[in-house]
Amino acid sequence: MTTKKFASQADLEEKKVSFVKLSDHAYAYTAEGDPNTGIIIGDDAVLVADTQATPAMAQDVIRHIRQVTDKPIKYVVLTHYHAVRVLGASAYKPEQILASQDTYDLIVERGEADKASEIGRFPRLFQNVETVPAGMTWPTMTFTGKMTLWLGSLEVQLLQVGRGHTKGDTVVWLPKERVLLSGDLVEFDATPYAGDAYFRDWPQTLKNLEKLNPLALVPGRGAALLGEDRVAQGLEMTRNFVSDLYASVKAGAEQGRDLKEVYRETYAKMKPKYGNWVIFDHCMPFDVTRAYDEATQYPDPRVWTAERDRQMWETLEG
Numbered sequence: 001m002t003t004k005k006f007a008s009q010a011d012l013e014e015k016k017v018s019f020v021k022l023s024d025h026a027y028a029y030t031a032e033g034d035p036n037t038g039i040i041i042g043d044d045a046v047l048v049a050d051t052q053a054t055p056a057m058a059q060d061v062i063r064h065i066r067q068v069t070d071k072p073i074k075y076v077v078l079t080h081y082h083a084v085r086v087l088g089a090s091a092y093k094p095e096q097i098l099a100s101q102d103t104y105d106l107i108v109e110r111g112e113a114d115k116a117s118e119i120g121r122f123p124r125l126f127q128n129v130e131t132v133p134a135g136m137t138w139p140t141m142t143f144t145g146k147m148t149l150w151l152g153s154l155e156v157q158l159l160q161v162g163r164g165h166t167k168g169d170t171v172v173w174l175p176k177e178r179v180l181l182s183g184d185l186v187e188f189d190a191t192p193y194a195g196d197a198y199f200r201d202w203p204q205t206l207k208n209l210e211k212l213n214p215l216a217l218v219p220g221r222g223a224a225l226l227g228e229d230r231v232a233q234g235l236e237m238t239r240n241f242v243s244d245l246y247a248s249v250k251a252g253a254e255q256g257r258d259l260k261e262v263y264r265e266t267y268a269k270m271k272p273k274y275g276n277w278v279i280f281d282h283c284m285p286f287d288v289t290r291a292y293d294e295a296t297q298y299p300d301p302r303v304w305t306a307e308r309d310r311q312m313w314e315t316l317e318g
């Protein structure tokens, strides 16, 4: 029997970057299922949502931005605290780094542990890890619920519409153009990572996003979604994954099965429908472990450390 390589350590193939214009003021930087960056260009400034894993990788985003505008990149938004999203921030030299207060609190509580854990999980994304400054990427401005930025005459809303992928999830919303940057609350042809998730909240949070009625959506991973039908598809596929996985794990836990049994059953049930999505084998052990925790005795996600990652993997995949 062959054992699976830990997390994404076997994933070494470079991805092709796309830089797509979504509306008069919004662009998507995507890379075949690698973490995306959303870009908003206002009258006097540029806003970047999610930074890439390292400053070296962020330089490629900046290169693409400079092909369409020379306005200063003043704002970086962190949709949540995960290292692959935030550790590239210094490359943009922003005036402000914006995040929800809940995201700030998670960085205080588990930022260091998450940084070490994620660097171990994704060697390809962190291949220039020496360009990451020591310590944490700290937001310089936080908000709760809603914050509005005016980039000249362009209104940009930062919204918390519920918990899902993490406790601090924030989306960026252009109300006039109806463009949504969702962070990892929505994925497309990519497996939702749910190791820090709130499974019972996530489906309703997606319904709240649906109510915004977006015309275009940049998911956390996967292609930008253009048009109401594609947006609806992305929201529905993400909701189905989260609901199917949690229903399976909850049923197993209620029958008194242990985590390893529940993992095997859930993996077998999910594989035919979702097994072709990128990072499926990476995410499933983390997702099932968190779902089992939530269905049993842990309302809040436990902190992942590099050591806990390995122990969990050994238990479920060893």
Ligand SMILES: [Zn+2]
Pocket: 080, 082, 085, 165, 184, 193
């Ligand atoms: Zn994430």
